[in-house]
Amino acid sequence: MTMKELFFKHIILIAFLVQCGAAIAQTENENQEVLMPGETPKPTKYIAVEEQKQKLVFFQGFTLSVDAFGPLMSVVSDYGTIEAALRLNLKNTFLPIVELGYGKCNKTDDNTNVSFKTNAPFARIGMDINMLKNKFQDNRLYLGARVGVSKFNYEISGPEIKDPIWGGSKPFDVDNIDCTSTWGEIVFGAEVKIYKNFHMGWLVRYKSEFSSSKSKFAKPSCIPGYGYTTNSTCWGGTYSLIFDLNWGMKKSRKAGYNIEIRDINYDNNEQQNGTVNESESGTGAAEGDDNGSGGEGSEEE
């Protein structure tokens, strides 16, 4: 592996870590009240919470995404892809996906001067699962799997090989070697909302080659959509620009709580404290339990 490839690999990982951190921090901030040291929450209002009997809409629409990382890689390295994906959103949890793309590889080894060329379409099909507990928010943390296939022709050529005993030397060039490859992927990634229906996200892919049709001349050193076959497994990644196509699906249906707010009588502090304590220990505890179980139940439904 060249220094250039190592450098880009690490840059990608660092950027991914930063984005994951930002996504997680955003999620935490949404659910936490910010308090300075020594401050206590101010009991100003009595809040009654009732669970609404609303279910999460099963069909949440489609997302269409294009990869920005593959074209960049084709500029800076020997291998690159152009790909787009259509993802179905079921309850914001299960996300079946179809990915179609076109990959190219034009690699010449510096030491041996052996060249490998191919360009062909590829397809992947699979499913992601949104790992975040709160399914109502726009950010997502994915774990998923894919199965990929590509049917392609490749060309391999090399410099003259000299026969050390009988003598003679000839270069070689074998083209139109037909090959069909299949592979599997385990993917992990994050996606954050940028603006309205526009999201961006990283996906790291751990790939394993299942099969490739063999030729007596060479095995494919690079498979479109998979990458280099130097090892039986390899890593890849995509940086997706994602467009949420909700097609009329309303996010308001996601609201699972009805919150009632009433003013509190401030005339008697003791009474106020008692009311607050009473509400916290009595109604709050009872309703808190209801909210906890109700809220969870609503999400899981």
Added chain:
Amino acid sequence: MKIKTTYIFSILFAIAMLASCYSNNCPLNNSVTCNYHFYDMEGNAIKYGDQIKVSTLKPGMKDVWVYKKLGYKTLTLDSPDSALVADGYSETKTQQRKDTVIVGQANSDKIQIPMSYYYNCDTLVFEYGSISKKDTIKINHESYPHVELPECGTYRFHSLKGISCTNAAIDHVEISNPVVNFDGAENIKIYFNGVAEQ
């Protein structure tokens, strides 16, 4: 949430560490030779105890100088020797097929011989230490380039098409595996005259 965050970052750290690993998968044994294994007439694997020297005939001719003297062994040299002429030898310049010695070994159960890259027929001459006669084996084959990975370079593999031999010490020969590559598998069986003592 803290535990979850730690968990996620641990996974990502493991991914980063794994991504840093790299290994070169080029074959360790990368010499492509045709492997001849020895058997007796009945097909028992044997070690051939005699000295065997294998040379091959190469395409083209070369100049040789032949020196003869009554009562002495005839000498054939690749270059002229004026000392022999002064010693009473007659000198004759002539042409011979080019040849070269590939292997010389004794007491072995197999012999590994490379094959030509760009000719379809290899001629091998077997000379024995205790037998004055020689055997000639002709092998018809096709050669083709093979690339395991671009970083590993190019190999020449061969596909055996046919084989024939003389019978000074050899009973017969047969192809057991027509694909000659760097796997080291047996390709040709040589059955020598006689039966090995048990």
